Amino acid sequence: QSVLTQPPSASGTPGQTVTISCSGSTSNVGSNSVFWYQQLPGTAPKLLIYRTNQRPSGVPDRFSGSKSGTSASLAISGLHSEDEGDYFCAVWDDSLSVVFGGGTKLTVL
Amino acid sequence: EVQLVESGGGLVQPGRSLTLSCAASGFIFQDHAMYWVRQSPGKGLEWVAGITWNSGTIGYADSVKGRFTISRDNAKNSLYLKMNSLRFEDTALYYCARDLYYETTGFNAAFDLWGLGTMVSVSS
Secondary structure (H helix, E strand, O other): OOOEEOOEEEEEOOOOEEEEEEEOOOOOHHHHHOOEEEEOOOOOOOEEEOOOEOOOOOOOOOOOEEEEEEEEEEOOOOOHHHHEEEEEEEEOOOEEEEEEEEOOEEEEE | OOOOOOEEEEEEOOOOOOEEEEEEEOOOOOOOOOEEEEEOOOEEEEEEEOOOOOOOEEEOOOOOOOEEEEEEEEEOOEEEEEOOOOHHHHOEEEEEEOOOOOOOOOOOOOEEEOOOOOOEEOOO
């Protein structure tokens, strides 16, 4: 059971917008920056969003992050087939550890 | 090339020890906090341990506290994880990861560079 709750799966067709949620508590999402990672099949995770809503250079602006209270979201607009993979949220928890969401498997139909 | 390369994984019996290494290249290693993150087969990510740039702050997940020791050698651009009293549930792909920020005094969840991982299998 992960500290951060994500839906196990999400799906969409090419061109659609998909949103993945990440629910936590006041000790993590509610008080610290949220980070999102993309893990394509057979590869290491890749930083997708940092500081809740910032994109590293090279990450398309189709990817965006937001937060409200103790919940965060990752939105992927203009869905591409190559976006298919696993997505994880991560936050520093005030109990002195990094916590991850259980991951959401994104399928592009 | 900017990269992290893990090594030292393998098959080990429960209760035994193993030491993982991570060789960094292409960036100023001593500027960044470093972490170990693991992923059990077919499962999600789990933060294992972190160490700040100057080893001033070290932290562990509750699941490994007292059994694992993280360390670094900035002169050798290397990160280590000494794992004692290994358990079946420690079986995972262990990633070395770099902190996005410079010279932090604490930890965060910003891992901007990852290695390919080294597999640890605990089995009798």
